[in-house]
Amino acid sequence: MSIDALRTQLATVPEPDAGQPVNREALKRVLDPALAQAAGLPQRPIGMSDFMTARMAGWETRLPYLYIDWADTEEFRADRAFFLDAVLRHCRDRSVAAVLGCGAGGLVASLATAFTASLGLDISLPQLLLADHLMRGGTLSLQLPQARWRQISMRGPTTPPRGAGFIVADAAALPFAPGSISLVVTQYLLDIAGAPTLIAREINRVLSPGGVWLNLCLPFRRSTDPPEVGPLRSDDMPAFLDELAFDALEIRRRRAMFHDLSALDEWLPVSVHSAIFFAAQKRGDLEPDPVARAFEDHAARRESTILDMIPRFIASQRIHLLEGLFFGPGGAEPRVELSFANSKTTSIPGPLGAFLRRLLSSIDGKRTAREVLAALDPAVGEALSEGDFVVLLRAMRHRGWIEIG
Known part of the structure; x- marks a missing residue:
C-alpha cells in the first residue's frame, strides 16, 4: 500500500463538531503524531487508487468496534472464548497468527496469549493507530453517535501482550512470505470483500504446510458468481475450500450477537444473526496466479x-x-x-x-x-x-x- 494512500486516509480524519469535544481531543492525541510524520513526506496529488483506499478504510464508522473489543463487553468475551477454543482444537503450530481485517484489534491481543507472534492486518491506518494505543495499555474516551453521543471509556491491558502488533495491508495482497504463517483468522471479512477468492488464494499462499484458517462470516458471494446463484452458505463451504486446496476440519453455523450496544442505550436494537464458521487446513499449494x-x-x-x-x-x-x-x-x-x-x-x-x-x-x-x-x-x-x-x-x-x- 502506498504512502500516498495512507496519507489520504489520515487526511480524511473527520473534524468533530463542537458538540463532541471528547472525540476531537481523543483522536487528536492519538493521530497527530502520524499526521505530523506524513506531513514531512514527499507530496503528490491524490490519485484515484488513494481515494478508493481511503474510502474503503471508512474508519470513522468503526468507533463502535473499539467499544466492543476494549470495554469488556459480553459480545467480545464470547467471541474471544469461541476463537481460542477453536485454536485449542485445531492448531498444533502456535508460531505466528494473523488476523485479517482485524478492526479494533481485540482478537489480536487475545491470540497473543496462545502464539509466539500475533499480527493484525487492516486497511485502515487510523483504526490501527487507535487499536495499538489501547493494546499498549493506553486509555481512550469517545462519544458514540449510535448511543446518543454517550461517552464511554476504554482501557488497554495493564501488561501489554508480547509479540502482538499491527500492519496496514490489503488482505488480497498480504505482506508475508509463502508458508510463513501458522494460523489465519478472518472475521466478517469474506462477506464484505469485493474479491473473496483472491483473499482465499493469499491465505493459502502464506500459510505453512498444514496451517489452519479459521473463518466467521455471513453468507458471501464470489465476484464471478452470477446474481441468480445467490450467496454461498455453510453447505457450499466444502466445495469452496476444496477448490482452494483446503481440507475442511469443521463447518457449522454459529448464532451470535453482532455490535450489541444495548448496554449503552436500552432502546438500541440487539442484532443476533447466523454466521458461517469453518476451520480448514491447508492441503497443498495452489498454482501461482499469473496476473498477481x-x-x-x-x-x-x-x-x-x-x-x-x-x-x-x-x-x-x-x-x-x-x-x-x-x-x-x-x-x-x-x-x-x-x-x-x-x-x-x-x-x-x-x-x-x-x-x-x-x-x-x-x-x-x-x-x-x-x-x-x-x-x-x-x-x-x-x-x-x-x-x-x-x-x-x-x-x-x-x-x-x-x-x-
Whole structure:
C-alpha cells in the first residue's frame, strides 16, 4: 500500500463538531503524531487508487468496534472464548497468527496469549493507530453517535501482550512470505470483500504446510458468481475450500450477537444473526496466479506483461456512475456519485469524477491496459504515470470490479 494512500486516509480524519469535544481531543492525541510524520513526506496529488483506499478504510464508522473489543463487553468475551477454543482444537503450530481485517484489534491481543507472534492486518491506518494505543495499555474516551453521543471509556491491558502488533495491508495482497504463517483468522471479512477468492488464494499462499484458517462470516458471494446463484452458505463451504486446496476440519453455523450496544442505550436494537464458521487446513499449494505475478513483476521493475493484458468488467458486478446536481441551502452543486454492487453510494470529488468517467468508458474488454492508459491522457495529462495506473488496476481487481487476462 502506498504512502500516498495512507496519507489520504489520515487526511480524511473527520473534524468533530463542537458538540463532541471528547472525540476531537481523543483522536487528536492519538493521530497527530502520524499526521505530523506524513506531513514531512514527499507530496503528490491524490490519485484515484488513494481515494478508493481511503474510502474503503471508512474508519470513522468503526468507533463502535473499539467499544466492543476494549470495554469488556459480553459480545467480545464470547467471541474471544469461541476463537481460542477453536485454536485449542485445531492448531498444533502456535508460531505466528494473523488476523485479517482485524478492526479494533481485540482478537489480536487475545491470540497473543496462545502464539509466539500475533499480527493484525487492516486497511485502515487510523483504526490501527487507535487499536495499538489501547493494546499498549493506553486509555481512550469517545462519544458514540449510535448511543446518543454517550461517552464511554476504554482501557488497554495493564501488561501489554508480547509479540502482538499491527500492519496496514490489503488482505488480497498480504505482506508475508509463502508458508510463513501458522494460523489465519478472518472475521466478517469474506462477506464484505469485493474479491473473496483472491483473499482465499493469499491465505493459502502464506500459510505453512498444514496451517489452519479459521473463518466467521455471513453468507458471501464470489465476484464471478452470477446474481441468480445467490450467496454461498455453510453447505457450499466444502466445495469452496476444496477448490482452494483446503481440507475442511469443521463447518457449522454459529448464532451470535453482532455490535450489541444495548448496554449503552436500552432502546438500541440487539442484532443476533447466523454466521458461517469453518476451520480448514491447508492441503497443498495452489498454482501461482499469473496476473498477481505480473503485478508483482511490474512493482519490482522486472519484465512484466501486465500492460499487455486486457482488463474486463466482471459480468455479474454493477458499477454505476451518477452525475447530476445536488440542491441544498447554498443552491445547486454538481456532484458525481459512485455505487458498486451492494456498497454505499460514494461521492467523488470534482477532478476524480471526470477521470473515473473516462477510465470506466475506456475499459471495453478489447483494449489492453496499455491502450486504456493511452486513452486517459487527454483527461489526466501527466498526473497518472504508468506505475500509478498499474496500482489503480490492481486496486480495481482487488475490489472485484475487473478481471484481467
